[in-house]
Amino acid sequence: MKTLIANQPLSGDYGYVGTDETFQAEDDVAKSLLERKLATLSDEQLEAVAESDEDPDAEKKDDKGAASRKTKDDKTVSTANLTE
8 A cells, every 4th residue: 555645636446535635545556646647655655765775776686596677667687697
């Protein structure tokens, strides 16, 4: 669940919310609303993201130890054979 602020009147599984009203939505619904700029993350959610130890651009290793990272267009690429 994510806490969002409506950028315009909205209705859905989260009920009816007016402009600038805070509401909670399931993660997949929240992602869609954020991508379409129909809502923004609440201050509470922004603080949680800021305090997160995880760097979204950091390399990650899968269960087999293969390194990968997210590109700017959200594609995951292997970094095993990349050199800098």
